[in-house]
Amino acid sequence: MPREQFQRGLRDVExxxxxxxSMVDRQLDRAMQALIDRDLPLxxxxxxxxxEVNRTRFHLDNMCxxxxxxxxxxxxxxRLIVAVLAMVSDLERMGDHAEGIxxxxxLTRDExxxxxxxxxxxxxxxxxxxxxxxxxxxxxxxxxxxxxxxxADDSVDALYERVYRDLIxxxxxxxxxxxxxxxxxxxxxxxxxxxxxxxxxxxxVVFTVTGMLPEMDVSRY
Amino acid sequence: xxxxxxxxxxxxxxxxxxPRTNGGDARSVTDKRLALRVDHISAWYGKKHAxxxxxxxxxxxxxxxxxxxxxxxxxxxxxxxxxxxxxATGARAEGHVYLEGEDIYAPGADPTLVRQRIGMVFQKPNxxxxxxxxxxxxxxxxxxxxxxxxxxxxRVEHALKAAAxxxxxxxxxxxxxxxxxxxxxxxxxxxxxxxxxxxxVLMDEPCSxxxxxxxxxxxxxxxxxxxxxxxxxxxxxxxxxxxVSDHTAFMLAGDDGVGxxxxxxxxxxxxxxxxxxxxxxxxxxxxx
Numbered sequence: 001m002p003r004e005q006f007q008r009g010l011r012d013v014e015x016x017x018x019x020x021x022s023m024v025d026r027q028l029d030r031a032m033q034a035l036i037d038r039d040l041p042l043x044x045x046x047x048x049x050x051x052e053v054n055r056t057r058f059h060l061d062n063m064c065x066x067x068x069x070x071x072x073x074x075x076x077x078x079r080l081i082v083a084v085l086a087m088v089s090d091l092e093r094m095g096d097h098a099e100g101i102x103x104x105x106x107l108t109r110d111e112x113x114x115x116x117x118x119x120x121x122x123x124x125x126x127x128x129x130x131x132x133x134x135x136x137x138x139x140x141x142x143x144x145x146x147x148x149x150x151x152a153d154d155s156v157d158a159l160y161e162r163v164y165r166d167l168i169x170x171x172x173x174x175x176x177x178x179x180x181x182x183x184x185x186x187x188x189x190x191x192x193x194x195x196x197x198x199x200x201x202x203x204x205v206v207f208t209v210t211g212m213l214p215e216m217d218v219s220r221y
Numbered sequence: 222x223x224x225x226x227x228x229x230x231x232x233x234x235x236x237x238x239x240p241r242t243n244g245g246d247a248r249s250v251t252d253k254r255l256a257l258r259v260d261h262i263s264a265w266y267g268k269k270h271a272x273x274x275x276x277x278x279x280x281x282x283x284x285x286x287x288x289x290x291x292x293x294x295x296x297x298x299x300x301x302x303x304x305x306x307x308x309a310t311g312a313r314a315e316g317h318v319y320l321e322g323e324d325i326y327a328p329g330a331d332p333t334l335v336r337q338r339i340g341m342v343f344q345k346p347n348x349x350x351x352x353x354x355x356x357x358x359x360x361x362x363x364x365x366x367x368x369x370x371x372x373x374x375x376r377v378e379h380a381l382k383a384a385a386x387x388x389x390x391x392x393x394x395x396x397x398x399x400x401x402x403x404x405x406x407x408x409x410x411x412x413x414x415x416x417x418x419x420x421x422v423l424m425d426e427p428c429s430x431x432x433x434x435x436x437x438x439x440x441x442x443x444x445x446x447x448x449x450x451x452x453x454x455x456x457x458x459x460x461x462x463x464x465v466s467d468h469t470a471f472m473l474a475g476d477d478g479v480g481x482x483x484x485x486x487x488x489x490x491x492x493x494x495x496x497x498x499x500x501x502x503x504x505x506x507x508x509x
Contacts, residue, residue, distance in 0.1 A: 074493075074506075077505050
């Protein structure tokens with residue numbers, strides 16, 4: 001196979017995306033654990049480690065730019081690199097959302113819970129599954145699986161709607177709950193955005209394989 | 222048009238110059254006006270079958286690139302577009318090439334007039350060695366029978382300007398063409414070709430003997446020239462095809478050694494999302 005160095009570069013970039021995906025998944029897992037356990041040192045660790053996620057993103061950006069500049073990639077190689085540039089941006093933002101959840105954990109400290117944590121952990125489970133499925137679809141170059149990720153976003157959106165309505169109802173009945181309810185709303189919003197970013201990654205998988213850029217709009221399904 | 226070239230036979234009544242859809246005889250990539258329709262062209266050198274049954278439509282005022290590995294028949298093919306191929310000993314072509322609807326292979330079509338309307342620039346700059354810069358550009362005009370000094374001077378200046386060479390040579394028009402740098406010589410040859418105002422300019426690897434700076438100058442020139450002419454280029458340099466062309470045709474020789482058209486599409490599509498896996502393999506460098 002000719003262009004071995006280039007092929008190795010492409011493999012390294014792809015491996016880098018998967019590693020970064022695992023980092024973000026772990027950040028999200030720990031942020032939710034910190035929320036559930038009121039574990040402030042863990043929340044601190046999540047905030048600290050976000051820097052590592054950011055550094056990984058810039059490292060992958062640089063690898064892509066080098067390949068573009070030095071190897072003049074074409075066709076599927078070009079699509080892969082362009083897709084990765086977008087994916088690592090989404091992954092970095094997902095990491096920021098995980099950090100955002102950890103920040104809220106620090107902010108709320110021992111604030112009493114206004115409702116049991118049921119829907120938020122469920123949103124996190126589904127969003128993390130979407131991320132993993134999007135990355136699996138990337139590895140397998142599987143367009144159908146990528147589209148399923150877009151469809152899964154509907155379920156996270158529905159959970160977000162429910163959390164939103166519940167919290168608004170609580171706030172309107174008891175003014176003292178407005179602040180803790182707002183904190184939970186922020187967390188729900190972060191989780192909803194994480195799922196959206198996973199959908200973006202799935203869109204880039206479709207682009208990598210087909211060259212088409214579909215918008216996996218909720219209204220499609 | 223037929224006034225200018227009376228010896229060329231117009232193709233039958235009502236030739237449809239609108240592009241045909243894929244699956245038709247010609248492979249088409251445009252709904253704009255066509256300059257050339259290449260219709261089932263095959264070419265041989267003696268018994269060696271070099272190009273097999275290529276059909277494609279070439280849009281007017283655009284740049285079309287022919288790419289493919291060595292031996293794929295792209296240089297042979299481009300030489301059939303102005304009947305240069307048959308100049309080689311034992312070489313022959315079959316099929317038709319329509320220039321603005323007229324078959325350049327029609328019986329009675331005059332190859333010299335064809336080559337006036339479809340000019341060619343070669344890989345190695347080839348100014349006429351004994352002639353000055355101005356005489357090089359004027360050579361084709363004199364051949365056409367233009368005698369007026371002032372008309373020749375005006376057209377020489379116009380051609381040198383169009384070839385982006387005027388500013389560099391306007392004070393040295395009497396110096397030998399061979400005294401110029403390689404890149405300037407190639408632009409001089411382009412000026413010589415366009416001085417006779419052809420409709421189509423064929424370029425066979427026009428930059429492969431030039432350094433990178435001269436190459437980029439010629440590439441810029443191609444884009445400018447496409448406003449007034451139709452350009453077809455053969456290039457080994459895929460980046461060049463990507464930079465300068467509007468449409469790209471990828472050719473490949475089969476196991477039988479015959480070069481055929483594999484894929485023909487807008488350049489952006491060929492280089493971002495080719496449809497044929499052989500095109501993909503070639504442009505990503507995964508060949509062989």
